[in-house]
Amino acid sequence: MSVPDEKGLYFSIYSFLSHFLEKAKKLKIVAFCGAGISAPSGVPTFRGRPDSLWARYRPEDLANINALLSKPDLVWSWYKWRLELIFEKHPNSAHYILSDLEREKILIGIITQNVDPYHEWAGNRTVIHLHGSIVQARCLECESLVHWKEPPKEIPPRCFNCGGLLRPNVVFFGEMLPPRALEEANFLLQEANLMLVIGTSGVVYPAAGYVPAFRKLSSQNRIMEFNLESTPLTPTCDLSVLGDVSKTLPIFKQALDGVLSDKNPN
Ligand code: BV8
Numbered sequence: 278m279s280v281p282d283e284k285g286l287y288f289s290i291y292s293f294l295s296h297f298l299e300k301a302k303k304l305k306i307v308a309f310c311g312a313g314i315s316a317p318s319g320v321p322t323f324r325g326r327p328d329s330l331w332a333r334y335r336p337e338d339l340a341n342i343n344a345l346l347s348k349p350d351l352v353w354s355w356y357k358w359r360l361e362l363i364f365e366k367h368p369n370s371a372h373y374i375l376s377d378l379e380r381e382k383i384l385i386g387i388i389t390q391n392v393d394p395y396h397e398w399a400g401n402r403t404v405i406h407l408h409g410s411i412v413q414a415r416c417l418e419c420e421s422l423v424h425w426k427e428p429p430k431e432i433p434p435r436c437f438n439c440g441g442l443l444r445p446n447v448v449f450f451g452e453m454l455p456p457r458a459l460e461e462a463n464f465l466l467q468e469a470n471l472m473l474v475i476g477t478s479g480v481v482y483p484a485a486g487y488v489p490a491f492r493k494l495s496s497q498n499r500i501m502e503f504n505l506e507s508t509p510l511t512p513t514c515d516l517s518v519l520g521d522v523s524k525t526l527p528i529f530k531q532a533l534d535g536v537l538s539d540k541n542p543n
């Protein structure tokens with residue numbers, strides 16, 4: 278179901294949340310995020326939109342270990358371009374809403390597919406990066422870790438310790454997701470009763486599997502999707518909120534504040 282205008286959006290979210298909170302004794306939100314939450318910041322997404330990252334390249338051409346080993350300059354110039362964008366731009370209102378919700382102890386954590394640090398820069402502390410972090414790199418020879426404070430100057434960047442080739446500290450296609458991140462994400466799924474699925478096309482696995490997994494955990498769990506368009510995950514969600522997430526997430530927060538204050542007038 279989608280609601281076009283802001284006022285209609287407010288009331289559809291208000292009634293959804295009010296109904297949900299009739300039954301739910303607690304409100305524990307987990308956010309599941311994709312590249313769409315950083316799009317309003319000016320960081321292109323991977324698929325779909327004409328300015329998307331993949332529009333210029335195909336995933337199998339760049340985000341995989343064989344490409345890095347055979348074409349280190351090409352792969353690192355792509356990562357350097359992305360790092361320049363990430364350091365130049367900044368978190369947007371959608372990131373800050375999630376940081377407010379964590380501070381109000383309503384959001385218990387974020388499971389993100391994103392490799393940018395915008396959730397942390399917006400103030401969130403429980404952020405699980407399923408696909409690693411683009412602002413870190415590690416040496417293929419000695420495993421030394423580098424934290425970029427700015428994009429690397431030399432391409433491909435070399436290890437300060439042994440001169441070995443560095444790789445971005447991200448999960449390439451064909452690689453396993455970090456077991457620790459999988460565990461932490463599962464813990465959040467157990468604790469939460471409302472999931473916000475924000476700005477993801479739901480095509481990359483196993484990450485996208487967290488949404489149906491949350492559904493299966495309990496019949497009381499509810500899922501809201503925030504996206505510009507419907508996705509393969511939409512049928513698994515209870516409410517699909519269509520629109521730019523930097524506009525729709527603030528409306529969500531207003532509606533939630535409205536429901537909570539109507540329930541606890543003091
Ligand atoms: C694995 C880090 C096995 C790197 C990423 C063939 C060979 C090998 C594997 C596979 C294969 N075929 C399929 C697979 C599985 C593969 C996969 O799922 N492929 C897909 C493409 C079909 N998965 C893997 O390879 C995974 N590993 O399977 O390993 C294994 C198992 C055991 C032991 C050994 C091995 C690893 C996947 C991780 C890949 N790494 N990123 C980097 O970033 O450079 S994935 C990459 O896609 C990013 O992390 C990104 O976040 C993620 C998902 O994309 P989205 O976030 O959803 O972004 P997208 O652009 O797609 O969508 C944006 C959405 O936002 C859109 O819906 C849009 O409408 C919306 N939007 C845009 N603007 C806004 C908005 N919404 C609201 N407001 C807006 N303003």
Ligand code: ZN
Pocket residue numbers: 416417418419420421436437438439440441
């Ligand atoms: Zn090294």
